[in-house]
Amino acid sequence: MPGTTAAELGRRIETHRLARRLTRRQVCDAAGVSVSTLRKVEGGERTPSDAVLDALARALGVTADALLDGPGRSDSRVHQAIPEIRRVIAAYDLPDDGPIRPLPELAVAVTAAVEDRVQSQYARLAEQVPALLAELFRAVDQMNGRERKQAARLLALAVRSADALAYKYGHRDLSARLVELMRWAADLAGDPALSAAAAYVRMETHFAAHQLGPGLRALQAAVDRMPAPVSEPLAAAAAALHMRAAVAAGRMRQADVAREHLREAGVLAGQVREGLYDGTAVGPDSLEIHRLSVAVELGDPSDLHTAVAGAARWAPxxxxPAERRSHYYIDLGRAQRHLGRPRHAAESLLVARQIAPQHVREHGHVRAELAAAVRLTRGRDSRVLALARWARAV
Structure with missing residues (x-):
């Protein structure tokens, strides 16, 4: 069972059992295994043999692969666009011939793509982004001087939008390639704020590889390379790096480091108006959302109680952008679940779904939290169960 621990497998088996409102005895009778065996499997104390796993899967009405691998990909139209994105970027430096719109028209198209990304309109974005990337690759290839820098800037933002599709829908190898292309385009544009945005996005690669230490060092190096924040875009870029570094440090349970990055982010975010800067939402409200994220990552009960109490007084x-607001309610749900309030957590996730359903359905934390909520409620809360099935957590 490569990549799956006994504890993960046990949790998945228990979640599927509770979601179907089956007792251990009922599953064991159907599978032909002992109750003590199932108890140890669900508790992560024992790894089942292939024969036992197959029998348990049949009793639960799922496949063994579903138990081993966890929730699969959705059937979203986004996946249909992935092969074309791969084809287009394979020849990024030798693009096909074709038309190129004037830069102002390309800027409008890129702005629309960024808006689709931050509003979590991924299916619509997937329809447009392959052709837009191809056109921008041609523009960068054929233009010179200042125009080439402008085209490269637009390309970096468009590539970031394509990366959102790849990353959120599980195509992590493609995401890593797109991140490198964003960095390449940002370097061509010669804009330090845009290069900082590329460093911000690059952290996704480290999150996906569970390489938080190198990722945090890369973010700190990007902060060190930043010029003095003498303009609003530069201050926003630096604030974004500190906010992401705070989340990474929180996930590593480095409380002092996380809080120091939040402090630095607070100073910088106070200098800018809330808004999108190179595709990243930055400002006082975004900082507040990151405070909650850091509290959840650190997992300190005192911080979580404070964060949940604060949610009664403040809302994004x-x-x-819809993506940012839904993140807040996802993290609020995580905090509530950690505090043993699964029904409140489900309510927060329902709010997140109302704001950005495509984002919530593809968010890995949502599935994990809903699976945990199913276990906490013993499969008896119909709202929790319905939401978990919608998100394919069971």
């Missing part, structure tokens, strides 16, 4: 304004 509707002017923020």
């Amino acid at each position: 304004p509707r002017s923020l």
